Amino acid sequence: MKMSRAQVPGLKRTDRPLTIQVERHEEAAVIRLGGSCTMEVSSQVRHAIVGLANEEIRLIVLDLSDLDFIDSNGLGGVIAGHLKLRHQRGSIRVVNPSPAITELLGVTKLTQIFPIFPDLASALAAPVEPKPPAR
Amino acid sequence: MKPSRLQDGHQAFDPPAQSTMPTAQTFDAGEPLKEIVVRNNLAAAKLPEEAIMREVMAAGYGEEDAFAIKLSLEEAMTNAVRHGNRNDPDKRVVVRYRVTPQKTVITVRDEGGGFIPERVPDCTLPENIERPCGRGIMLMRAYMTEVSFNESGNEVILIKVNQS
Numbered sequence: 001m002k003m004s005r006a007q008v009p010g011l012k013r014t015d016r017p018l019t020i021q022v023e024r025h026e027e028a029a030v031i032r033l034g035g036s037c038t039m040e041v042s043s044q045v046r047h048a049i050v051g052l053a054n055e056e057i058r059l060i061v062l063d064l065s066d067l068d069f070i071d072s073n074g075l076g077g078v079i080a081g082h083l084k085l086r087h088q089r090g091s092i093r094v095v096n097p098s099p100a101i102t103e104l105l106g107v108t109k110l111t112q113i114f115p116i117f118p119d120l121a122s123a124l125a126a127p128v129e130p131k132p133p134a135r
Numbered sequence: 136m137k138p139s140r141l142q143d144g145h146q147a148f149d150p151p152a153q154s155t156m157p158t159a160q161t162f163d164a165g166e167p168l169k170e171i172v173v174r175n176n177l178a179a180a181k182l183p184e185e186a187i188m189r190e191v192m193a194a195g196y197g198e199e200d201a202f203a204i205k206l207s208l209e210e211a212m213t214n215a216v217r218h219g220n221r222n223d224p225d226k227r228v229v230v231r232y233r234v235t236p237q238k239t240v241i242t243v244r245d246e247g248g249g250f251i252p253e254r255v256p257d258c259t260l261p262e263n264i265e266r267p268c269g270r271g272i273m274l275m276r277a278y279m280t281e282v283s284f285n286e287s288g289n290e291v292i293l294i295k296v297n298q299s
Contacts, residue, residue, distance in 0.1 A: 014185075038181070038209060039177045039180065039181070039209045039212060039213045040177040040178050040180070040181060069202070069205065069206070071206065071209045071210065071213065072210055072213075072268070072270035072271050072274055073213060073268075075270060076267040076268050076270070077267075079265055079266070079267045080267045082265070083265060083267070100198075100199070100202045104206075104274075107274070107277045107278075108258070108259065108270055108273070108274070109259045109264055110264070112264060113264065113265065
């Protein structure tokens with residue numbers, strides 16, 4: 001049976017509100033983004049990521065499983081967090097983005113700085129660069 | 136000046152044209168473009184997007200095309216509000232559009248002095264890839280069928296052909 005447009009999974013008539021959930025794991029943190037990161041709310045993503053990057057966090061895992069949409073300002077927030085984390089040899093990893101967001105990360109070539117993992121467990125298990133020695 | 140619809144509940148008038156270059160309405164013959172004028176803030180900027188996306192869905196565009204139009208419109212509106220109008224609450228953004236089952240034409244004009252698109256750095260180059268901003272124009276060009284600007288650079292014309 002042919003599906004009508006309204007039945008195509010992921011094709012939504014209205015934006016779902018952006019949700020941001022933060023979960024801490026010692027030197028790592030998981031940020032779960034859900035809904036739509038659109039222009040009027042995308043600065044919230046920047047604040048969440050940069051705020052964590054300013055703490056003693058070495059790894060931020062961005063779980064995008066439930067994210068429908070993100071604009072360039074939202075992506076800019078992720079990059080701003082990456083730049084902060086890099087000073088402490090930290091990094092950001094991306095988990096399970098939708099096909100549309102995977103394509104967006106590819107088009108922008110951000111896959112070169114944000115590795116994509118299929119699930120949370122593998123993203124958290126991958127080794128982190130050793131912490132720099134204390135001076 | 137001709138009065139325009141202002142979607143956040145206020146009356147507004149069209150800002151004077153910044154250029155004599157043709158808009159999508161003149162180089163793409165067909166039904167007239169609809170027009171929505173909004174105040175210069177990101178919340179108001181959502182209103183034309185919602186109106187256009189309703190028509191895009193009703194016209195039978197596929198999921199990928201709808202994502203492309205939404206993304207490009209968000210980028211165009213953000214550029215207009217933040218860069219063109221420099222977050223000035225007294226300025227307006229003018230959106231004109233026409234959605235048909237074959238293609239969608241959208242123009243977004245701000246009241247700023249414009250810019251030179253060729254001078255925007257390519258953020259996909261290795262030396263620019265970590266820049267936190269500057270991806271909007273690149274995304275519009277990547278996702279839309281055609282993207283052009285008027286001579287003064289304060290109006291972007293976006294065209295998406297329905298691929299489904």
